[in-house]
Amino acid sequence: MEDKILVNLIHPTDATQILSVKVPRGSTTTWLVAQMINAGFIPPPGQSGQYKLMDTRSSLQMNDGQTLGAAGVFDGGNIRVMHSTSGASWD
Amino acid sequence: MGLRAAELVERRRFDHRVVSGMRGPLFDFQAYRTSADLQDSRDPVTRAEDAGEVSKYQMTLRVPTLIGAGEFRPETVFGVDLDVRDYPLTEPLTWVVSDPVPWSPHFQKGSPICIGAEFWTARKGHVTLGDLVIHIARLLNWDEKGRGGGYVGWNPEAIDHHAEHYRGRPLDPELQYPALPTWLLGAPAEPISAFEIVEHRRLDG
Numbered sequence: 001m002e003d004k005i006l007v008n009l010i011h012p013t014d015a016t017q018i019l020s021v022k023v024p025r026g027s028t029t030t031w032l033v034a035q036m037i038n039a040g041f042i043p044p045p046g047q048s049g050q051y052k053l054m055d056t057r058s059s060l061q062m063n064d065g066q067t068l069g070a071a072g073v074f075d076g077g078n079i080r081v082m083h084s085t086s087g088a089s090w091d
Numbered sequence: 092m093g094l095r096a097a098e099l100v101e102r103r104r105f106d107h108r109v110v111s112g113m114r115g116p117l118f119d120f121q122a123y124r125t126s127a128d129l130q131d132s133r134d135p136v137t138r139a140e141d142a143g144e145v146s147k148y149q150m151t152l153r154v155p156t157l158i159g160a161g162e163f164r165p166e167t168v169f170g171v172d173l174d175v176r177d178y179p180l181t182e183p184l185t186w187v188v189s190d191p192v193p194w195s196p197h198f199q200k201g202s203p204i205c206i207g208a209e210f211w212t213a214r215k216g217h218v219t220l221g222d223l224v225i226h227i228a229r230l231l232n233w234d235e236k237g238r239g240g241g242y243v244g245w246n247p248e249a250i251d252h253h254a255e256h257y258r259g260r261p262l263d264p265e266l267q268y269p270a271l272p273t274w275l276l277g278a279p280a281e282p283i284s285a286f287e288i289v290e291h292r293r294l295d296g
Contacts, residue, residue, distance in 0.1 A: 006289065016294040022287040026116030026153070034114055035286035037137070044138045065119060065151060 005068065005075040012042060012051070012083040025069040029053045029062045033081075042081060054080045094178075100143035102179060106220035107142035110150075112272025113221055115285055117154060117228070123147040129170065146174040149188060150224065152269075155262065156231040157194040160252050167193055167231055169204065171223070182211035183223065194252075196244025197230045204230070205244055221271045228268050234261035 004022040009032075011017035019041045023032065033051045036042045045051050053062045055071055056078040062071045073079065094102060110120060122136040122145040123129040129147040136145050148171040158164045168189040175181050185204040192198045197205040210226055211218055229235055233253055244250070253259075 004287065017291070018294065019291050020289040022289055024116050024285055027285070028116065028119050030119045030121070031114050031116070032286075034111075034137075039286070039288060041291070067116065 005073070005077075007068065007073060008076075008078045009036060009041065010056070010078060010080045012081045015080075017041075023068070026067050028065050028067050029071075030065050032068075032079075036081065042083075045083060050084045052082045052084065054082060056080055099178070103145055103173060104143040106173065107136075107145050108139070109219045109221035109272060109275060110148070110224060111139070111142075112274070113224060113269045115269060117267075118150070118152055118224060118269040120148050120150040123149070126172070147172050148220075152224070152228050152231060154228050154231040154266065157233075157249065157252075157262065158191045159194050161256075162194070164189070164191070164193070169227065171220070173220070179216040179218070180212075182206060182208075183220070185223075185227075193231055194246065194249045195230065195233070196246045196250055199245040202245070206230075219271070219275070221269075221275070225268050225271070228266075229261075232261045232263055232266050232268075233257065234264075234266070 003025055005025050006020060006022050009019040009021065011019075019036065019039070021035075023035075029052075032053065033042075036051075037044055042051065054060065055062065055073050057074065058072065060071070061082075062073075062079075107122060110118075114120070121129075121132070122142070123134070124136060124144045124146070126147055128134045129149055132149075136142065149168065150171060151166055151168050153166040155163045155165050156167060166189070167187065170184075170186045170188055172184040173179075175184055185206065186202070187193070187198055187200065187204065190200070192200045199205075204227060206223065206226060211223070
């Protein structure tokens with residue numbers, strides 16, 4: 001079984017809410033978002049919405065489909081969940 | 092005889108539920124209603140209650156595969172379209188999105204993935220979209236059962252290379268493939284999820 005790391009997921013609209021989870025280092029952003037929705041931590045993004053993840057240590061936004069390992073997220077790292085209503089680029 | 096419209100909606104909902112249960116480090120997907128949405132990565136279907144409208148998928152398999160002699164690519168992106176006549180008796184349309192395409196007898200730029208009539212058509216609809224994901228993962232890992240010697244497909248050169256360097260073995264014999272969800276097999280859910288919630292807390296001001 002692949003090694004898991006602990007990450008703290010920060011709610012997109014209420015930063016006082018933190019979901020701490022253990023997930024495989026190879027988990028992708030897309031999969032993490034789906035799991036957060038399934039767990040009821042965040043609502044579905046809606047048809048024109050989209051979630052993005054940012055590693056607070058580096059302040060870098062992770063790409064869609066990027067793995068935690070590839071993004072350099074450490075064990076115990078904090079990830080901010082951000083919501084876009086435009087569906088447009090976050091650049 | 093093909094499915095009626097209501098049955099087709101249920102079949103699409105079923106397929107979506109199966110592949111949703113297979114998401115993980117090796118496999119992920121985006122689901123769409125139309126080819127235009129898929130083309131533009133627009134309006135992906137994210138709610139299970141809308142799954143009956145899904146007929147197009149963009150899927151990613153993170154199975155390292157050959158793209159040339161001794162050259163590997165860590166992941167392959169491909170499209171799947173269930174909107175074909177007489178689905179699921181007819182195999183879904185597939186195509187490779189990522190470039191370069193896998194160096195293999197079953198993949199060719201601009202062509203459907205050669206999944207084999209014995210895999211889909213011969214099963215007369217008793218095969219799921221999740222089975223297709225696992226089958227393609229096996230093709231990428233050169234872990235194929237059953238087409239036998241003499242098969243050359245689209246790339247005899249790749250077959251020769253594989254025979255010489257791997258002697259018929261998978262590229263990664265230890266690879267753990269994405270698995271069909273346990274509910275599909277009638278088994279209880281796994282006790283430990285890959286997404287293991289440790290704590291949900293609220294910080295006090």
